[in-house]
Amino acid sequence: MGPDAHQILEKRLSTEAERRGESVDVTRDAMLRRGLDGAQAERQARSLTADIVLVVATSTEQHELEVAAKEQGFTFNAQRGRAGEYFQLGLVGANRVVAMRVSMGAFSPDGAAARCIQARAETQATTIILVGTAFGVDPARQEIGNVIVSESVFLYDDRHVLDDEQGDAKFKVVHPPTARNLASPTWIDRFQRLAEQASGDGAAEKVKLGIVLSGGARIESAAYRDELVAGLPQMDLPIVGGEMEGMGAISAALSTDPTDPGWIIVKGISDFADAQSRARIEETRGLAARASARAVLRVLQLPPRV
Amino acid sequence: MSATNKYFDTPPAAPEHPKIRAWSGWRATSQRVELEVRRPREGFAFRAPRMYVTFYAADGTSRQDETEWELELDTWLLEQHVKARDVVNETLRFALRFKAAFRPIAIRFGDGFFNSVLVYQLRGGPLGNTEPLAGLLGEIHEYKAAGGSRYDCEQLIDFEITVAAQALLSLYDNDRTAAENILIAALAQYLDERFHITERRQLGFA
Numbered sequence: 361m362g363p364d365a366h367q368i369l370e371k372r373l374s375t376e377a378e379r380r381g382e383s384v385d386v387t388r389d390a391m392l393r394r395g396l397d398g399a400q401a402e403r404q405a406r407s408l409t410a411d412i413v414l415v416v417a418t419s420t421e422q423h424e425l426e427v428a429a430k431e432q433g434f435t436f437n438a439q440r441g442r443a444g445e446y447f448q449l450g451l452v453g454a455n456r457v458v459a460m461r462v463s464m465g466a467f468s469p470d471g472a473a474a475r476c477i478q479a480r481a482e483t484q485a486t487t488i489i490l491v492g493t494a495f496g497v498d499p500a501r502q503e504i505g506n507v508i509v510s511e512s513v514f515l516y517d518d519r520h521v522l523d524d525e526q527g528d529a530k531f532k533v534v535h536p537p538t539a540r541n542l543a544s545p546t547w548i549d550r551f552q553r554l555a556e557q558a559s560g561d562g563a564a565e566k567v568k569l570g571i572v573l574s575g576g577a578r579i580e581s582a583a584y585r586d587e588l589v590a591g592l593p594q595m596d597l598p599i600v601g602g603e604m605e606g607m608g609a610i611s612a613a614l615s616t617d618p619t620d621p622g623w624i625i626v627k628g629i630s631d632f633a634d635a636q637s638r639a640r641i642e643e644t645r646g647l648a649a650r651a652s653a654r655a656v657l658r659v660l661q662l663p664p665r666v
Numbered sequence: 667m668s669a670t671n672k673y674f675d676t677p678p679a680a681p682e683h684p685k686i687r688a689w690s691g692w693r694a695t696s697q698r699v700e701l702e703v704r705r706p707r708e709g710f711a712f713r714a715p716r717m718y719v720t721f722y723a724a725d726g727t728s729r730q731d732e733t734e735w736e737l738e739l740d741t742w743l744l745e746q747h748v749k750a751r752d753v754v755n756e757t758l759r760f761a762l763r764f765k766a767a768f769r770p771i772a773i774r775f776g777d778g779f780f781n782s783v784l785v786y787q788l789r790g791g792p793l794g795n796t797e798p799l800a801g802l803l804g805e806i807h808e809y810k811a812a813g814g815s816r817y818d819c820e821q822l823i824d825f826e827i828t829v830a831a832q833a834l835l836s837l838y839d840n841d842r843t844a845a846e847n848i849l850i851a852a853l854a855q856y857l858d859e860r861f862h863i864t865e866r867r868q869l870g871f872a
Contacts, residue, residue: 455778
């Protein structure tokens with residue numbers, strides 16, 4: 361700093377001290393402390409800046425994401441943000457990536473909705489990717505560990521229940537158009553490329569895009585699962601599975617741009633929402649979570665489409 | 667093989683958007699047309715934008731039509747030299763146009779790469795030191811993405827900004843100051859929404 365700049369600062373300091381009714385030394389200490397606090401806050405804010413926030417909901421999902429990240433040479437360093445804890449993966453491809461854990465489901469105060477809104481604001485991320493486990497809907501065609509990717513999410517709790525005056529049933533359920541929410545076209549495109557690669561080069565993760573159901577129910581009944589799927593309107597893509605956190609993340613991500621929502625769900629199938637497969641969940645959960653984490657990390661490293 | 671086949675016999679004519687078909691007729695009998703884009707904020711969210719187009723006839727009567735905002739319709743209105751009702755509305759209109767224009771670039775290059783190139787391009791460009799863009803750029807933390815695709819991405823972004831600048835210049839009868847102010851404000855609004863600047867302030871993160 362040149363002598364002129366130093367003199368200007370000293371002059372400002374003595375004016376500030378006079379206004380505060382303090383000695384110059386006391387004011388200097390206070391300003392220095394405040395300046396350092398500010399610098400620290402700014403440094404922390406910068407280090408938490410990300411393009412992508414990966415969201416997991418269980419300790420297994422967090423662990424498997426960490427394993428997959430380290431396996432591919434990335435970090436997984438915990439860092440405290442103002443809205444909660446994050447895990448820094450660093451630069452994955454051209455994307456700065458952090459991960460965070462939310463409570464299961466979308467209803468608790470620290471569930472996906474609230475945390476995703478906070479995380480998006482804190483990190484300036486433009487995409488939220490939900491990673492972890494989901495249930496499959498077709499045990500005959502799907503396998504544990506297959507990765508399902510949301511072309512869109514169908515919020516099955518978004519429904520209008522009416523008396524069935526003309527039919528035989530006691531009531532009928534109508535799903536409004538708002539129940540189906542399109543995921544980010546940017547990431548649909550990238551996961552389609554991964555799905556093509558997976559079928560082409562026999563990559564470890566078998567990836568299938570389609571409609572992912574999201575709702576608050578923890579389903580362990582094949583009868584309910586089948587009834588749920590059968591009761592939905594005919595759609596142009598297959599339903600590939602279901603999970604519980606998507607509805608929260610969607611409400612958070614929608615606020616950026618309803619026509620290009622910055623979210624996508626990428627989950628590994630850990631069960632089929634029935635008693636039989638849920639009985640083996642301790643064995644299958646890790647496998648499914650790791651498959652989804654690997655698929656996401658692979659996609660984040662894809663080069664531009666040329 | 668059939669003697670006639672409509673797919674092979676005549677060159678294709680792109681069907682017109684039904685709204686454009688209707689608006690073209692109204693336009694022919696109007697003295698002035700005005701656009702208003704409405705996109706109410708709901709907490710942290712926005713409702714889908716809608717466009718309200720009013721056709722004023724010479725005899726003082728008017729008719730209004732409304733529909734969801736679409737790039738194709740907005741581009742037709744631009745070609746017809748239709749301005750938005752005021753500067754704030756014009757800014758929103760061009761911010762929406764930037765969203766639509768930049769989306770394919772983000773899809774091609776990925777979020778992280780596009781974010782980085784966009785911010786660096788704007789910071790280093792001729793508008794980077796102009797408010798309100800300069801202030802917003804100061805609140806966005808970016809790293810400098812490297813790689814051979816950077817130049818391609820820069821070119822595409824520059825192209826879209828130039829297209830918007832030229833459209834504004836034409837719309838405002840070569841009033842460079844008016845065009846530049848709207849362009850800068852529209853880019854600032856786009857960045858604000860993409861990087862959640864207002865939201866950060868509302869939640870106390872900034």
